[in-house]
Amino acid sequence: MAHVVTQNCCNDATCVSVCPVNCIHPTPEESGYATSEMLYIDPETCIDCGACVEVCPVNAITPDFELVDSEQIYLEVNAQYFADPTHRDYDQAPVRTRAPSVSIVQPQPLRVAVVGSGPSALYAVEELKSYRGLDVEVTIFERLPSFGGLVRYGVAPDHQSTKSVDKLFMTTARRAGVSVHLNVEVGSDLSLAELLRHHHAVIWAGGASSDRQLGIPGEGLSGSHAATDFVAWYNGHPEHTNAEFDLTCERAVIIGNGNVALDVARVLTTPVDELARTDIAQHALDSLAASKIREVVIMGRRGPGQAAFTTPELVGLISNDALDVTVLADDLGLDATGLAATDPPPGSMAELKVRLIRGLPRAHVSSEARQICLRFLGSPIAIKGADRVTGVSFARTELDLVDGRASARTTDTAFDIDCGLVLRSIGYRGSVIPDLPFDETTGTVPNIAGRVIDPGTNEALAGLYTAGWIKRGPSGVIGTNKRCSRETVRALIEDYSSGKLPAPEADAAALAGLLAERKPDSLTLEDWRVIDKFERSQGRSQQRARTKLVTIEELLATARSSR
Numbered sequence: 343m344a345h346v347v348t349q350n351c352c353n354d355a356t357c358v359s360v361c362p363v364n365c366i367h368p369t370p371e372e373s374g375y376a377t378s379e380m381l382y383i384d385p386e387t388c389i390d391c392g393a394c395v396e397v398c399p400v401n402a403i404t405p406d407f408e409l410v411d412s413e414q415i416y417l418e419v420n421a422q423y424f425a426d427p428t429h430r431d432y433d434q435a436p437v438r439t440r441a442p443s444v445s446i447v448q449p450q451p452l453r454v455a456v457v458g459s460g461p462s463a464l465y466a467v468e469e470l471k472s473y474r475g476l477d478v479e480v481t482i483f484e485r486l487p488s489f490g491g492l493v494r495y496g497v498a499p500d501h502q503s504t505k506s507v508d509k510l511f512m513t514t515a516r517r518a519g520v521s522v523h524l525n526v527e528v529g530s531d532l533s534l535a536e537l538l539r540h541h542h543a544v545i546w547a548g549g550a551s552s553d554r555q556l557g558i559p560g561e562g563l564s565g566s567h568a569a570t571d572f573v574a575w576y577n578g579h580p581e582h583t584n585a586e587f588d589l590t591c592e593r594a595v596i597i598g599n600g601n602v603a604l605d606v607a608r609v610l611t612t613p614v615d616e617l618a619r620t621d622i623a624q625h626a627l628d629s630l631a632a633s634k635i636r637e638v639v640i641m642g643r644r645g646p647g648q649a650a651f652t653t654p655e656l657v658g659l660i661s662n663d664a665l666d667v668t669v670l671a672d673d674l675g676l677d678a679t680g681l682a683a684t685d686p687p688p689g690s691m692a693e694l695k696v697r698l699i700r701g702l703p704r705a706h707v708s709s710e711a712r713q714i715c716l717r718f719l720g721s722p723i724a725i726k727g728a729d730r731v732t733g734v735s736f737a738r739t740e741l742d743l744v745d746g747r748a749s750a751r752t753t754d755t756a757f758d759i760d761c762g763l764v765l766r767s768i769g770y771r772g773s774v775i776p777d778l779p780f781d782e783t784t785g786t787v788p789n790i791a792g793r794v795i796d797p798g799t800n801e802a803l804a805g806l807y808t809a810g811w812i813k814r815g816p817s818g819v820i821g822t823n824k825r826c827s828r829e830t831v832r833a834l835i836e837d838y839s840s841g842k843l844p845a846p847e848a849d850a851a852a853l854a855g856l857l858a859e860r861k862p863d864s865l866t867l868e869d870w871r872v873i874d875k876f877e878r879s880q881g882r883s884q885q886r887a888r889t890k891l892v893t894i895e896e897l898l899a900t901a902r903s904s905r
């Protein structure tokens with residue numbers, strides 16, 4: 343018997359540190375960790391002790407004998423990782439990740455402001471609080487009157503297990519010495535300089551919530567949107583509550599094939615009675631109930647071997663009986679031998695993904711279920727329509743191997759797909775932050791290992807740090823942020839220990855006074871717990887995970903109602 347990691351894996355590697363035989367890989371210390379789609383349990387080494395199950399924040403680990411039919415594939419997914427002999431070349435000894443200890447000569451407490459309340463922010467707080475021998479006070483600032491960032495507004499509503507990571511983050515936020523101020527925007531309510539006057543350091547972990555543009559004709563037409571806006575809308579983000587998406591057409595096209603594309607396609611095609619059990623925003627549920635969309639086409643510009651979605655998400659999609667997932671034979675890029683020249687190497691994880699895609703039914707005219715059609719080798723050249731979207735023109739692409747990477751080259755062959763809705767799902771992007779340097783090319787804050795730098799000199803800017811998507815770009819799953827935030831906190835502690843962070847000019851009482859003056863309607867963690875409890879209890883009465891409050895006014899009023 344062995345344990346098996348399944349779809350929800352958040353990669354935060356809490357399981358790695360408790361495994362007595364070191365059978366969960368890649369560990370954060372191993373080179374493949376940063377880009378790994380998930381973690382895997384070596385079935386030959388697992389002793390079935392279940393220690394990993396106890397600590398997994400998202401219930402992603404199951405004993406093999408409890409896997410249901412649709413999860414059996416994870417036996418292969420886990421084993422496949424270790425089919426590569428170098429992946430099994432590890433010491434069968436526990437990886438002991440003891441809390442780091444420091445001996446600090448600087449006056450304590452260390453006072454750190456963390457901007458953001460999503461995964462990277464909360465992993466940074468947890469890391470700060472994990473140092474033995476360090477007295478640290480953390481102030482969390484979040485611009486919305488809600489807590490959770492990407493967990494609340496980014497994770498798809500049908501991925502409730504993934505959202506259970508919020509329990510871990512609430513535990514962190516409730517630690518002694520951590521205070522939370524919601525509805526406070528750093529950059530307008532308080533300046534960065536003011537934060538630095540009251541803290542030794544600031545960690546900017548506010549995420550990257552803007553979208554990228556394709557830069558093709560027709561992108562601005564009615565019916566053409568960023569998938570990131572659609573995600574924020576169905577997740578009840580207060581700044582997107584009034585958005586409108588016309589779902590009266592029969593076909594939608596999603597450009598780009600990352601996990602966001604799969605999330606959006608599922609939400610567009612899942613039967614509404616299933617979505618009604620989740621925490622999807624009511625306005626989205628109402629629109630989806632009236633939706634006429636029968637088919638969602640997801641177009642990747644490269645081939646199946648380069649699809650950006652992860653294998654666990656693909657497995658989740660195709661094992662959902664309510665969904666009809668297909669491919670078009672012409673798109674598979676096969677040569678006369680039935681293989682594509684750019685196929686991933688046999689035995690690799692990417693090869694498993696390709697096998698799953700090639701095994702899908704071919705696209706057909708579906709009479710019953712709504713259909714998601716995975717398409718490949720098409721690069722968008724224009725979004726068509728006079729005053730609103732009527733279709734998308736694509737150029738057929740071919741793949742060139744350049745330095746081992748398959749890149750798409752457009753050919754002269756073009757084809758159109760008729761549709762009434764286009765969602766570009768080509769990645770998130772960070773936005774300019776007042777008083778911090780910004781790299782327009784990457785959409786990130788320039789930094790070295792989390793220390794914000796002056797891009798002109800590469801010199802670190804004293805007291806300024808960054809973590810998460812705004813530090814490294816919009817990649818990785820929730821737990822990927824743990825290692826990212828750890829790196830940042832280690833840099834901060836190193837600077838503090840070596841006396842590079844001068845003591846703040848003003849104390850905590852002065853900060854409380856400033857906040858009361860600038861933002862009298864800021865909320866505390868206690869206020870958030872009132873909102874959370876309200877949403878959950880409203881949800882329970884309707885057999886839903888929760889009923890989200892979707893406007894700033896509702897959130898504030900609910901918090902105030904208990905004061």
Ligand code: NAP
Pocket residue numbers: 501556597598599600601602603605642643644648649650651652655721722767768769770816817818819
């Ligand atoms: P992503 O994974 O980076 O995918 C972006 C997609 O857009 C790729 O298919 C990319 O193609 C395509 N693309 C980029 N520029 C394009 C262009 N000009 N024309 C056509 N296609 C273009 O981004 P994402 O889906 O937004 O996800 C962001 C991160 O969040 C990822 O790490 C993802 O795994 C994570 N996430 C995870 C989950 C989950 O675990 N359930 C859910 C949502 C998001 P190329 O590959 O050819 O560049």
